[in-house]
Amino acid sequence: MTLKQNILESATQLFATNGFRNTSISAIAKSAGAAEGTIFHHFKNKEDVFLCALNRAKGLIIDAVDEQVNSRHFANGLQMVEGVINVYFCLSEQLSWELLLLFRSHSYELASVNDACRTTVETIYNCFLNAMSEGISMGKEDGSIADVSTSKTAVIIFGMLNGLLRFDIDNIFPVHTLYFDILQSCRKILTNGSDEVQI
Amino acid sequence: MTLKQNILESATQLFATNGFRNTSISAIAKSAGAAEGTIFHHFKNKEDVFLCALNRAKGLIIDAVDEQVNSRHFANGLQMVEGVINVYFCLSEQLSWELLLLFRSHSYELASVNDACRTTVETIYNCFLNAMSEGISMGKEDGSIADVSTSKTAVIIFGMLNGLLRFDIDNIFPVHTLYFDILQSCRKILTNGSDEVQI
């Protein structure tokens, strides 16, 4: 582990927990065991640190999705969608710092003025959405999913996961205990009748 | 409109758009047409300004829900739930500053250490959740809604709305165009079969 990587990892954790503005360079330096000057040797400025941390998170998230979804085989489309949902829940624990970083408002605010940031954020979201869409269109062909709009349904289900996960993060409701209920709700959205809904 | 109210309104808009840390007292003062000292005459400190703005938002939101849901009569439970969903979408435009303020991370972070803030945030969320729960249990009695867990389903649907609304706010997807698709998905969650799903 090089010092530069160490800085990025510390920055990820601190930005994720305290936000961009509430995280000082000196705090990152202390956490990474580096001097303040060292950070500005490796990165242009504080914003660059955030961007590089977000890029690192993008790599980790995409790799995880590739490994746990894209390289796996699913019996049918519905199961693939459920696989994506499951991966998202798992990643919220395995890569909690990285997802928290993505959820920070600074990511979106920076994305609206910085092209590099926008593509990074979009890439992460599309990674999930594409996998979800692929599962839905596969399911529409093999009959496990009803005739719904692929892209719209993907956005709705993904938005639902995001909203519920944020409830968990923000300590509003312990949504993790609702995993099976959420899966059930997603099945209802994807299948029209109750006949196909079973555990 | 007193100067104090003016300050709270300006604070709401600035906190909502820029966040707590990125909003300076001087900016609020300038926007409200007041001097910095005046703000500290009416409020203990910057955090107090935020808290009072959040409390003001709570009042506005609860009044709106009371007026548009609790005082209205619905033909059945399902329609009441759809009414709550509709109100939530409407409020995201009518009271956009107030909802944005609630969505700011500072609200949750402050809520975890400040009792007054926590009850304020909880009150706002419970306002929607209670209305939703009431609609669901009513629907289970009149037959318009299937036999689902009232509280769990309320959280899931509300979480879905929250997640999708944030997609809109964060400029990830223009979710407002999906209103009818979202309603349709909620109906599927609330009713087991496709027989009851119709526009």
Added chain:
DNA sequence: AAACCGACCGAGCGTTCACTCGGGAAATTG
């Protein structure tokens, strides 16, 4: 009229923080 009081003002203070800079140590190159 005198005393009082709340609303309001804005200069000033102390702190925090992003960023610079000059320099040292280690690695790389010729």
Added chain:
DNA sequence: CAATTTCCCGAGTGAACGCTCGGTCGGTTT
């Protein structure tokens, strides 16, 4: 080995900002 580059350090700087404080002004009370 000398020269050069890379990595790393931490004191110093200037700007931003939360908050204090002494003061003015208009209305109310005695």
